[in-house]
Amino acid sequence: MSVITLQVDGRDVAVPAGSTLLQAIRAAGLSVPTLCDLEGLEPVGACRLCLVELEGSQRLLPACASEASEGQVIRTDTAQLQGYRRMAVELFFAEGNHVCAFCVANGTCELQDVAVAVGMDHSRFPYQYPQRAVDASHPRFSLDHNRCILCTRCVRVCDQIEGAHVWDVAERGSDCRIVAGLDQHWGEVDACTSCGKCVDVCPTGALYAKEDTTAEKHPHPERAGQLRRAREQRQWTP
Amino acid sequence: MIAATPAQDPAQARPRLRLATVWLAGCSGCHMSFLDLDEFLFELAAAVDIVYSPVASDTKIYPEQVDVCLVEGAVANVDNLQLALTLRQRTALVISFGDCAISANVPGLRNLCSAPGRDSARTVLERGYLELADASGQLPFAPGIVPELLPKVLPLHEVIPVDLYLPGCPPSAERIRAAIAPLLVGQRPRIEGSSMLRFG
């Protein structure tokens, strides 16, 4: 296995060739905020929180979806990046209906965590209050579109890990939403195996188990990576 | 309610801080949390003059020359709006106190209820006083007595400039203390990290 070396925020780090910048950043003992990225799922580079600066380039790179290469000099935490990240988080909050106070994921929500990480103490952009629905038709789980940030983890885990492809994204732009089947109620979609992986990986309180109420959600985002490793490398995590 | 005890004043050299707390459209939970400061309330009382507060003062008119004001709640009606404008003029440092002031939070949920062509105020009033009423429903109308609802519930910073944001629903007593304590010695608190910043 060949190894490449690069520099992240002044630290030299060596990673296996083919690693992403995000893996390199983590290998250097550093972190950048992420929302759409999840180990075990193919990256989409959609949330733009993990954008980093590459020396010698004008363009910002999504660390999750960019391959690290030899000799790169990466910066993950400049004032410019901090400003952009905070604005992105404000945009997330303002485009949905995120009310932490009575959310099932209060305390375990990755959007909430990211808001802390980027120092977002309020949104400069007015909340949009979109009209969105709640689908409680599934016997075990619910989907609250108000809390969805369109990270597509559910879409990807259902397609790439479970193989059922119950979910997809419908519409476009700010009308985008997650749909089950032919825009059916989740509970009516035959393809759903009720495995609950979408609920496990959902970063917010959009997908949750019905028995959970405020601040009771226990997500398991690590399961996507565990299943992928089990399937592809025959390695199980007890 | 909180008696001043000059003998214990920790900042004798400094003029006493004039502190106000304001309750707009919110559940008063932030103020309850403020009262959870327990014995720190004594220290606070020693260090500041509470010049306006629903829980610590009987003053009905927002006074002049306030140093710090903690504002709980969103701006939902004309009284909220008027008070917000007034306090901004008379206060050096305005703090959005809790999630309702910062994001409109739960009171802001009424913004989701707007029928086509009607603002959310009209929609919720019609829902509450006409559609769900028995035969004799009528819309409340009492100018000067019942404050009129604004078309939309707004966070405080969309109405007046805000100097500091203290999130939480409610902010815990520890968080409130950590925010107030530096102010007593003339420093600006650092609102960062999970202990100070988290919503909810």
Next chain:
Amino acid sequence: MSAATPVPAPGAVPQLHPQPGPGPCDGDERIARLIRRQGCQGDGLIEVLHQVQEIHGYLPKPALLQVARALRLPLSRVYGVASFYHLFRLQAPATHRCAVCLGTACFVRGGGRLAAGLQRRLGLALNQTRDDGAWALEQLSCIGACGQAPVLVLDGVLFSAPLVDQPKALDRWLTSLGLPAGVETR
């Protein structure tokens, strides 16, 4: 957040043969044929949807279900594609469609005023259909008829709108095109 918005009326589980028509399988057979002709390839989904829309005027859910099955695609993917593209309709189209171009050339030459006039007249917002299904007002973003700007397309026929600066004359012109007058604004 469950309080505010009720779940919209469910599209009941799609059934295969609800289309009224000359024969019970009439619509289905046409779709089956066009999919065979296309080679039953999933990558031809957009082509297939175009042709289904030509048959039905829109993309009814039973037809989407048939397409998904024949192309062996996940239902949600078919719906995702059908709802992504502006030209695919998921509802039956209105009897009459008036589309106003808001491309830049039309915008510079008063397309906005034309659109406002049409909205007033039809009592519709842009991209809205009247409840009775008689009229739909749509917005186009440049159809390349910039030489005739500002333009509107009425039931597929392109017209160059004169007189957008004179509301009354514009109104008379719209009447001459057969647009209903005096619809109450909702």
Next chain:
Amino acid sequence: MVALPPCERPRLRCCAASGCRSAGAGPLLAALRAAAAAGDISAGASAAPEPLEVRSVGCLRLCGEGPLLAWDGPEGTRLFGGLTPAAAAALVAQVRGVAPIPLAADPALAGHQLDLEQPFFRLQRPLVLEGCGIVDPECIEDALAHGSYAQLRRVLHELSPEQVREQVRRSGLRGRGGGGYPTGLKWDTVALQPPGRRYVVCNADEGDPGAFMDRSVLEGDPHRLLEGMAIAAYAVGADHGYLYVRAEYPLAIERLRLALQQARQQGLLGSSIAGTAFALELEVRVGAGAYVCGEETALLHSIQGQRGIPRTRPPYPAQAGLWGAPTLINNVETLAAVPVILRQGGDWYAAIGSEGSRGTKVFSLSGAIRHTGLVEVPMGTSLRTVVETMGGGDPDGGAVKAVQTGGPSGGCIPAALFDTPVDFESLLALGSMMGSGGMVVMGQGTAMPEVARHFMAFSVNESCGKCVPCRAGTVQLLALLDRFVAQRATAADLEALEALCTMVKATSLCGLGQAAPNPVLSTLRHFRQEYIAALGPGS
């Protein structure tokens, strides 16, 4: 080309492209053909004149005066605009020389003749549009007679793929879709990928409002495009390709499909093309209404039957495109320039235009301008020449305020900067961009915050929704611009507008999102006073 050398046998060319069709070219063409046929019969007994050819052709450039009709004869070409079917008989009589009154005195025709010596026509340099307006786009024999496919045949027999790429490299041709990426380099990148299948794709998803250059090529000279595409396929080793056309161009789709069928029949597509081992299958794929599909990775998804959402690059389509195979994607105008480059040589082409931006560029002029239509000029021509000299400036005689280039991704350039040469770098330096070639002229009455809002509404409507800066950022930008248009913005709004524009530009995933703030940023730069004036009272 519009004006042709004098010819013995008179001929009528009637533009039957979309612009003129919507202005009534269909009925006019029918009336002319009827009049010509009637003339043949009635004259048959006595003088037996030559049959009069009435040809339907592609764009004759001055779209705003449509329907356009060119009359070629011994005295050269005369051009008429805005004729109605009622004038057909009078015109045919003039052509046949049997009219009772001279042309200038004929009330049905006199006011309709257009000056072919005016700068709008005189300053054009048709290369891409060489055959547009001359050849019958529905007739491959006619296209062949005008030299179409000659370069393809020659290239297949005489040049190696590397030699073809060499000519394209030397030509300095850069992508005409907006990005301006060097075409030769792109071709090399695809050609030099490891062995395996390759695809060639023509991006005909011309979506910028106010742009109709590509449509004119598709409708007016489709065989030139197919020839260019076949040469490109040969040069990069592709044997399969797609033409992705927006569904809003039904006539272009129809003519392209016809052209493909004809080319297959003539052995110019399919297997063993022109008697060589080279094989190429081309298919038309029709879009379904999504501006973002002009972005190449979104376009590839759409060709594969998926939602037209872009993905992160690298890998670039040249490395991994359709079904993971190396894929060459070029825009219509780029590919249509290829035959002339091969015919005249790369060096010849590179001698036209300016340093860094070689050759010619087609622009569509529209908006508040006297002459709406299509111009092809050498790169480096000044904006003033295009807008004022050729376009004739404001139709009401007022001063032009600005020109918008590059559509929703470009910007507004004020009249004071009209001496800027039109090339990739100069327009970028002004905060706009070449884009695909749409130029919309704005008069004094156009308020710039409104223009910015118009484009932002477009971007909101066309955002695919994948990444948050574009999906949610454009919505917030639109709301901010609403406040400026309503004259109730604050100084804080202005600050937020600029900060958010910068963020959306820097962090969006694809070109659409990255460019969405450009109309705001460019109007802020050149017309800032209009934003300041829109600040409400008390700010």
